[in-house]
Every structure is written in structure tokens, then in C-alpha cells.
Amino acid sequence: xPRRTVIIGGxxxxxxxxxxxxxxxxxADVVVYTQFEDVAYSPCGIPYVHGGEIPDFERxxxxxxxxxxxxxxxxxxxxxxxxxxxxxxxxxxxxEGTVRYDSLIIxxxxxxxxPGVPGGDLSGLYYxxxxxxxxxxxxxxxxxxxxxVVEAGPLGLEMVTALAHRGVETHLVDPxxxxxxxxxxxxxMAPVEQSWRELGVHLHFNTTLEAFLGDGNGxxxxxxxxxxxxxxxxxxxxxHKTPNNELAAAAGLKLGTTGGIIVxxxxxxxxxxxxxxxxxxxxxxxxxxxxxxxxxxxHAYAQGxxxxxxxxxxxxxxxxxxxxxxxxxxxxxxxxxxxxxxxxTALGIPYxxxxxxxxxxxxxxxxxxxxxxxxLAEPGTLRLIGAQMIGGGEGIKERADFLAQAIRFGLTLxxxxxxxxxYSPAIGALxxxxxxxxxxxxxxxxxx
Amino acid sequence: xPRRTVIIGGxxxxxxxxxxxxxxxxxADVVVYTQFEDVAYSPCGIPYVHGGEIPDFERxxxxxxxxxxxxxxxxxxxxxxxxxxxxxxxxxxxxEGTVRYDSLIIxxxxxxxxPGVPGGDLSGLYYxxxxxxxxxxxxxxxxxxxxxVVEAGPLGLEMVTALAHRGVETHLVDPxxxxxxxxxxxxxMAPVEQSWRELGVHLHFNTTLEAFLGDGNGxxxxxxxxxxxxxxxxxxxxxHKTPNNELAAAAGLKLGTTGGIIVxxxxxxxxxxxxxxxxxxxxxxxxxxxxxxxxxxxHAYAQGxxxxxxxxxxxxxxxxxxxxxxxxxxxxxxxxxxxxxxxxTALGIPYxxxxxxxxxxxxxxxxxxxxxxxxLAEPGTLRLIGAQMIGGGEGIKERADFLAQAIRFGLTLxxxxxxxxxYSPAIGALxxxxxxxxxxxxxxxxxx
Numbered sequence: 001x002p003r004r005t006v007i008i009g010g011x012x013x014x015x016x017x018x019x020x021x022x023x024x025x026x027x028a029d030v031v032v033y034t035q036f037e038d039v040a041y042s043p044c045g046i047p048y049v050h051g052g053e054i055p056d057f058e059r060x061x062x063x064x065x066x067x068x069x070x071x072x073x074x075x076x077x078x079x080x081x082x083x084x085x086x087x088x089x090x091x092x093x094x095x096e097g098t099v100r101y102d103s104l105i106i107x108x109x110x111x112x113x114x115p116g117v118p119g120g121d122l123s124g125l126y127y128x129x130x131x132x133x134x135x136x137x138x139x140x141x142x143x144x145x146x147x148x149v150v151e152a153g154p155l156g157l158e159m160v161t162a163l164a165h166r167g168v169e170t171h172l173v174d175p176x177x178x179x180x181x182x183x184x185x186x187x188x189m190a191p192v193e194q195s196w197r198e199l200g201v202h203l204h205f206n207t208t209l210e211a212f213l214g215d216g217n218g219x220x221x222x223x224x225x226x227x228x229x230x231x232x233x234x235x236x237x238x239x240h241k242t243p244n245n246e247l248a249a250a251a252g253l254k255l256g257t258t259g260g261i262i263v264x265x266x267x268x269x270x271x272x273x274x275x276x277x278x279x280x281x282x283x284x285x286x287x288x289x290x291x292x293x294x295x296x297x298x299h300a301y302a303q304g305x306x307x308x309x310x311x312x313x314x315x316x317x318x319x320x321x322x323x324x325x326x327x328x329x330x331x332x333x334x335x336x337x338x339x340x341x342x343x344x345t346a347l348g349i350p351y352x353x354x355x356x357x358x359x360x361x362x363x364x365x366x367x368x369x370x371x372x373x374x375x376l377a378e379p380g381t382l383r384l385i386g387a388q389m390i391g392g393g394e395g396i397k398e399r400a401d402f403l404a405q406a407i408r409f410g411l412t413l414x415x416x417x418x419x420x421x422x423y424s425p426a427i428g429a430l431x432x433x434x435x436x437x438x439x440x441x442x443x444x445x446x447x448x
Numbered sequence: 449x450p451r452r453t454v455i456i457g458g459x460x461x462x463x464x465x466x467x468x469x470x471x472x473x474x475x476a477d478v479v480v481y482t483q484f485e486d487v488a489y490s491p492c493g494i495p496y497v498h499g500g501e502i503p504d505f506e507r508x509x510x511x512x513x514x515x516x517x518x519x520x521x522x523x524x525x526x527x528x529x530x531x532x533x534x535x536x537x538x539x540x541x542x543x544e545g546t547v548r549y550d551s552l553i554i555x556x557x558x559x560x561x562x563p564g565v566p567g568g569d570l571s572g573l574y575y576x577x578x579x580x581x582x583x584x585x586x587x588x589x590x591x592x593x594x595x596x597v598v599e600a601g602p603l604g605l606e607m608v609t610a611l612a613h614r615g616v617e618t619h620l621v622d623p624x625x626x627x628x629x630x631x632x633x634x635x636x637m638a639p640v641e642q643s644w645r646e647l648g649v650h651l652h653f654n655t656t657l658e659a660f661l662g663d664g665n666g667x668x669x670x671x672x673x674x675x676x677x678x679x680x681x682x683x684x685x686x687x688h689k690t691p692n693n694e695l696a697a698a699a700g701l702k703l704g705t706t707g708g709i710i711v712x713x714x715x716x717x718x719x720x721x722x723x724x725x726x727x728x729x730x731x732x733x734x735x736x737x738x739x740x741x742x743x744x745x746x747h748a749y750a751q752g753x754x755x756x757x758x759x760x761x762x763x764x765x766x767x768x769x770x771x772x773x774x775x776x777x778x779x780x781x782x783x784x785x786x787x788x789x790x791x792x793t794a795l796g797i798p799y800x801x802x803x804x805x806x807x808x809x810x811x812x813x814x815x816x817x818x819x820x821x822x823x824l825a826e827p828g829t830l831r832l833i834g835a836q837m838i839g840g841g842e843g844i845k846e847r848a849d850f851l852a853q854a855i856r857f858g859l860t861l862x863x864x865x866x867x868x869x870x871y872s873p874a875i876g877a878l879x880x881x882x883x884x885x886x887x888x889x890x891x892x893x894x895x896x
Contacts, residue, residue, distance in 0.1 A: 045810060054813060301878060322868060326870045364507040397872065415857070420849070423745050424774055426776050427774055427781060427841060430746055
């Protein structure tokens with residue numbers, strides 16, 4: 001009799017898990033429960049359809065439903081799991097009753113943090129997540145004159161740019177002194193904020209949301225903030241991601257300080273035969289061991305693959321993370337790895353820096369873009385511990401990937417200052433910006 | 449009295465050297481001799497002006513002559529050094545006589561290998577090197593109907609594409625079975641060759657040049673090859689780079705198997721107080737220790753900086769190379785690090801491979817490009833020893849830089865298969881192509 005794996009959640013972690021189980025145990029009986037009508041689309045693309053960069057929502061879909069049927073993965077759409085009994089190895093499923101599992105994978109994802117202010121039940125509050133709802137909201141955006149984006153996290157950045165590109169008068173409200181304050185440094189974000197201003201965006205930093213204000217007919221008409229009222233027919237609530245951990249908590253699974261399910265390197269939870277993956281779990285940072293939650297779809301997919309492989313009887317490890325990241329922001333692309341100065345300072349981690357303003361191609365080649373690199377290193381050893389970048393776009397993602405591995409494998413500023421680089425006028429400059437930044441850091445350290 | 453450093457050569461290695469000396473010893477008396485009218489321009493940009501991608505030659509110039517005067521670097525233009533006496537610490541300079549040095553840096557660069565066939569004195573044979581001549585040749589190209597490019601090395605690739613872009617009927621003649629055979633693998637080059645055919649380029653592989661044929665008035669009218677005559681008014685002779693080693697050889701400096709000057713890690717030659725840098729020197733490959741000569745301008749510049757720093761009394765090492773490379777070729781960008789399968793096989797180095805066809809952005813994001821990655825690893829350890837890539841252009845240069853460091857620091861396919869990657873639809877795909885290729889290699893090795 002085939003072993004049954006039940007997966008709760010049809011996002012990147014859930015479907016990565018399903019594939020992992022099938023790869024390890026092709027005979028496995030794999031059932032995926034999702035509350036939604038669809039799986040296998042990219043929610044990460046939604047802001048770019050809103051912004052007009054991607055022409056339609058349809059192309060965000062990856063595979064048809066038949067593809068999963070063909071792969072032997074039984075997806076139950078619009079079906080809610082209401083409880084887990086880890087002792088009995090069962091889940092309660094609305095409309096199905098008690099369902100037995102041999103292995104259970106919890107991939108219930110995230111919700112946006114409750115903004116915790118009055119007026120949360122008004123219409124006109126948009127939580128970007130589900131593609132079918134996004135299609136409806138896109139029609140709303142088309143008619144919107146003024147919008148507020150609440151919080152300048154990764155999604156907030158994307159939505160601010162998207163709304164501005166759509167010609168909406170856009171206001172960004174964030175309690176921090178600058179955008180993306182949890183990840184990026186203010187010097188990296190200053191050009192982004194300038195480019196938003198050039199797009200006509202109104203920035204309200206150091207500003208606390210106090211209430212959503214209604215028009216008397218149940219629709220939002222404004223937000224009230226610590227800095228006054230901002231009229232708007234649409235509010236994008238882009239608060240930080242919190243783990244969707246209710247089922248896991250009720251089942252008695254151990255949760256960490258972020259609220260995420262604690263997992264080991266095999267993505268196993270504290271309960272036997274129960275695994276977790278994606279935004280509902282927490283993963284330690286590779287240097288600080290601080291638990292992190294709410295990483296990217298790429299992380300969720302890889303974690304799911306790990307959980308699924310192990311649930312299917314295989315053996316796969318998922319390691320602590322060094323968090324390469326990058327995203328378009330205004331007219332720039334920003335990125336980095338591990339942490340920047342702000343986070344290092346907040347964590348009490350000493351560091352030295354190396355910085356440089358480089359270029360992406362030969363200085364004379366059309367299309368050349370600026371690439372600014374800031375590297376953080378451990379004093380003395382000059383071992384790389386973090387990086388932040390801003391540029392026109394070329395190579396930011398690939399540099400972030402590289403720098404995360406440089407941190408993982410203990411490379412130093414000396415190592416990076418002596419690295420070779422491609423020089424070919426159309427695609428790379430004489431001096432690689434990473435090398436320039438590392439050289440600056442080595443010189444500064446030798447003077448210090 | 450300030451120490452005098454004499455530098456022979458005004459290219460990337462020579463000027464890198466001059467800067468290195470001044471950085472180490474600001475009081476140094478630095479004299480650079482060059483045969484040419486100019487320094488401080490980028491010869492690497494010439495093919496792209498010919499191709500029309502860069503609008504004019506003027507922008508290839510980096511700094512005016514006054515900038516070097518201001519920096520205390522005495523450049524003697526159109527001045528030939530005719531001999532070196534290492535015992536006397538002097539050079540013979542045409543028009544100046546005997547000039548004493550405390551330190552000497554030889555940065556005499558390269559010449560194209562003599563094609564060794566009759567007709568080499570005909571007009572219409574273009575050796576791409578000097579910018580003033582390139583300006584004249586550009587006018588010739590404007591009127592040219594048919595051209596032959598001799599040899600499909602790095603410059604040959606660029607010139608084939610450039611001439612095709614200019615609407616010239618272009619023939620490529622190369623004795624190897626495919627283009628760039630000394631660096632790249634045939635599977636990487638096949639799409640490049642296809643894109644040249646689409647541009648109307650005629651490819652003559654396995655074809656030996658036998659003679660340049662004249663029209664009776666001293667101008668070339670055709671080339672004769674092992675596969676017949678090819679009429680052409682212009683022949684770009686893009687044979688491989690050979691070290692311009694005559695002065696060094698006459699002075700008794702030790703030369704290596706490539707003909708390049710042998711240097712140690714400080715770029716010191718076999719003679720006291722004599723250094724060498726750039727295409728006239730040879731540098732060991734980081735894995736095989738095979739001497740390499742004729743690397744890029746970026747290498748030359750870094751070697752010059754090392755030689756200059758040491759000549760100026762500082763201390764700087766230049767290490768064995770892992771050779772990240774990348775270049776546009778036809779409608780593609782190709783690249784890699786260390787070596788590919790062809791070279792590994794020729795050197796008798798055993799290897800396993802991992803390969804994948806990935807993408808540069810989310811599959812649904814406009815502008816998404818293919819990125820094919822092939823990784824070579826040592827059997828058993830799966831330690832990375834080489835890489836080859838072809839893609840639309842996005843991130844090829846940065847991936848080549850990364851993979852060269854991955855080889856340098858001993859990363860394995862397992863390491864690369866478990867690396868994190870940025871996922872952001874406009875700039876990076878869910879799965880990084882390097883990760884896919886490494887994963888393929890790990891899977892193949894576990895089956896083998």
C-alpha cells in the first residue's frame with residue numbers, strides 16, 4: 001500500500017514539497033489541500049501586471065491543472081484543513097472528514113500582519129496575494145485616482161512603483177525613517193526615494209498609520225496617520241508577512257520567536273512525521289543564527305523540495321541562509337546579501353566597510369549603468385559578512401547570488417580585491433565594482 | 449634623488465604599472481615609452497565602433513594627455529626603445545640615447561601571429577590594434593563589399609559580427625572545426641554559428657589559409673584557402689596574440705613555453721629590478737599551472753598595477769588565474785571560466801559535467817532570455833574545474849566572474865546545487881541556471 005503524504009498549502013512550498021515526495025517515492029499517494037481555486041501561478045508577478053510591465057495575468061500561470069493529475073499529485077482546490085492530530089496522524093478536512101497521513105507537510109504560508117487599526121473591514125483595502133482577486137483589483141486600480149501603500153517592505157516597494165507607473169497619485173506611509181528599513185541601508189535607499197519623487201510619489205516616513213477612514217457606505221475614503229489624513233480610494237496593505245501558524249499552533253508544534261514553525265535541517269518539525277516549509281517556517285541566518293521568516297518564493301520552493309524529499313523517504317538538507325536579495329525599486333535595482341549596516345548595528349555586530357561606485361559595462365559603451373557596491377566585513381579578518389548594492393539593473397541579481405556564497409564560504413575582502421573579472425566592453429567594465437569596493441575596504445582597514 | 453622607473457609600453461599593462469609605481473612611491477620619476485601617438489584609450493572598443501554599436505572612436509579615449517602630466521607620469525609618445533641592458537640598468541631609446549633606470553617594467557604587449565603565407569605585404573590586410581589606424585580602416589569598411597576574417601579567436605568573433613552588422617559580405621576562415629576552439633566547446637558555439645549564418649556570414653571551418661592574393665596593384669583581391677579562393681577587398685587578420693618579446697629576448701630574460709616572459713607572483717622577471725606585465729608575460733593557470741599568455745585588458749591592468757607597486761617599493765602579489773571570460777558573439781553572449789570539455793580533454797584532465805538550460809528572469813517577464821550553463825567538475829570530489837555558458841546576455845559576465853572564484857576557492861557541485869538565489873520576476877528566475885546545472889551534475893554523478 002502506497003504511503004500517503006498530505007500537504008497543506010498549494011504555494012511554492014507546497015508544490016515544491018509535492019514534487020519532492022514524488023521524486024523520492026514515485027508510488028507515494030500525494031494529496032495537496034489548498035483554499036484557493038488555483039495553484040501553479042506566480043504571485044510574485046502580480047505587482048508587475050498592475051504596473052503594466054507584464055501585459056496580462058494569464059501568463060503568470062505555469063501549468064494547467066491536468067499537469068498535476070498527470071504527475072500523480074491529487075490537488076483538492078478550495079478545500080480547507082481545519083485541524084491536525086499529530087498523535088493520530090490525521091487531519092480534519094472540511095467536506096472530507098478525518099484523513100489519515102503517513103507524512104504531513106505544513107506549507108500554509110503567510111498572512112499580512114494585521115495593521116491593528118480601526119477600519120480594517122472597509123472595502124478598498126487590498127492585500128496582494130491571490131491572482132483571481134488581483135484580476136478584480138486591477139480593474140479598481142484602473143479607476144483609482146489616489147492610493148495609499150501601507151509600509152515600505154518588499155511588496156510595498158513594488159506596489160508603489162506599479163501604482164505610480166499606472167498614473168495613480170500614490171502615497172507611501174511607513175513608520176521608519178526610510179524605505180525597506182528592515183533590510184536596506186539609508187544610503188542605498190536615498191536614490192530610490194528620489195526616483196519615486198520624480199514619478200510623483202508622496203513619501204510619508206516616520207509616519208504611523210492610525211486608522212482607515214470610511215465614507216459612510218463601507219468604503220475607505222482616507223487613512224489617518226500620525227501626520228494627518230491622506231485621502232485615498234484604494235489602500236494597499238503591505239504590512240510584513242506573518243506565518244500562517246494557527247493550525248500548527250493548535251496541533252502543539254513548536255513555534256519560534258518569529259512565530260514560524262521550528263524545523264531542523266531536514267525541515268522536520270517537533271512532531272513525528274510532520275514537516276514544514278516556506279513562509280510558515282523559520283530558518284536560521286547563516287552567520288548570526290537569528291531565525292528568519294518570510295523569505296522568497298525561491299527559498300520556499302527549495303525548502304518544500306527538501307521537506308518533500310525527506311517525507312518521501314529520501315534524505316536532503318536545507319541549510320542556514322545567507323539571503324541574497326534584489327528587486328527593482330523606482331528606476332533602480334537594489335540588492336544585497338546577508339545584512340547591511342543598519343541591521344549589523346541593530347544586532348551589535350562590529351563591521352568595517354568597503355564601498356565603490358562602479359559601472360556595468362565599459363564607460364563608453366551605450367547603455368552603461370552605475371553599480372554601487374558596499375561590502376561589510378568582520379574587523380581584523382576582513383571576512384565578508386554582508387553586502388548592499390544599487391544600480392541600473394545589470395548584474396545586481398547575479399552579484400547578490402555570488403556575494404551570498406562568498407559570505408557562506410568565508411571569503412575575505414582581500415580575496416575579493418584580488419578576484420579576476422571579465423572585461424568585454426558591451427557586458428563588463430575594466431574594473432568589476434565588487435573588486436573596487438573590496439579594494440576600498442582593504443585600504444581603509446590598513447589605515448584604520 | 450627620486451628613483452626612476454622606466455616603463456616600455458603604453459597599453460593597459462604599462463599605464464597600470466605607472467599608476468602602481470606612483471601609488472607606492474609618489475616621488476618616483478616615472479617615464480613611459482610608447483611607439484604610438486596615444487595612450488589611455490580602449491582598443492577593446494574598436495570592433496564595436498566598426499559594428500556601429502558605439503557611435504564614434506572619440507569616446508574610447510579615457511583621459512587627455514594632460515591628465516598624465518598632472519599625475520607626474522612622463523609619457524614619451526612615438527618613441528621606440530631599441531635595447532635593454534639589465535646589467536647596466538639602462539635602455540637605449542631612439543632619439544634619446546642611453547637612459548638609466550632603477551626599475552624597468554616591460555609591458556610591450558602583443559602582436560598578431562604571422563599568418564605565415566605569401567602576400568602578407570599587400571594592402572587591405574587589417575590588423576586591429578591602433579585607434580588612429582582603426583579610424584582610417586573604418587572608412588575602408590564603409591566601402592567594402594566582401595571581407596574575410598582570418599581565425600575565429602576572440603577578436604575574430606567580434607569582427608565577424610561587426611562586419612556583418614555593417615552589411616559587409618563576411619567570410620570567416622579558421623583551421624579548426626568550429627569557432628573559438630581554443631576556449632569554447634562546440635555545443636556552446638553551435639548557436640553562435642547559426643546566428644552568424646542568419647546574419648549572412650559565410651563560415652569556412654577546417655579551412656587553412658594558404659595565401660593572400662593581390663590584384664597586381666599591391667592590393668588584396670582574395671585569399672586562397674585549402675577549400676578554394678574567396679574574393680575579398682578587406683582581410684582582417686585576427687590570428688592569435690603572440691608576445692612582443694624581442695627586446696626581452698635580446699636582453700636575455702627568461703621566456704616561457706608560450707614565448708611570454710616568465711614572472712613570479714610579484715611580476716618580477718629573471719633579471720634584477722626588471723618586471724613585466726600584460727600580454728608580453730605568461731601567467732600560470734590556477735588549476736593546471738599551464739602557462740597562459742594573451743589574456744584580457746583587465747588582466748593586463750591588474751598585472752601592471754602589481755608590477756608597478758613592487759617596482760615602486762611596495763608589495764603586491766598577482767596570483768595564478770582562473771580566467772573568467774565572456775563576449776558577445778553573433779546574437780548571443782558566451783562565457784565561462786577556467787576551461788571547457790575540449791581543453792580538459794586535450795590536457796587529459798578527467799571530468800564530469802552538469803548542464804542545464806535556464807532563464808534569466810521569470811519565464812513570464814518580458815525580455816526573459818535563455819541561459820545555458822555547463823559545469824565541469826573533478827570526478828569523485830565534484831570540485832568545480834571549469835564552466836561554459838551561452839545566453840541572451842543577462843548575467844553571463846557576472847556568472848563567469850562568480851564561477852572563476854568558485855573554482856579558485858574549491859566549491860563543489862554540491863555547494864552550487866545548494867546555493868540560494870535571488871528570485872524577483874524582472875531580474876531573476878525561480879531557479880538560478882547555475883543551481884540547475886550543478887543539480888544535474890550531482891544527480892548524474894550519483895548514478896554514474
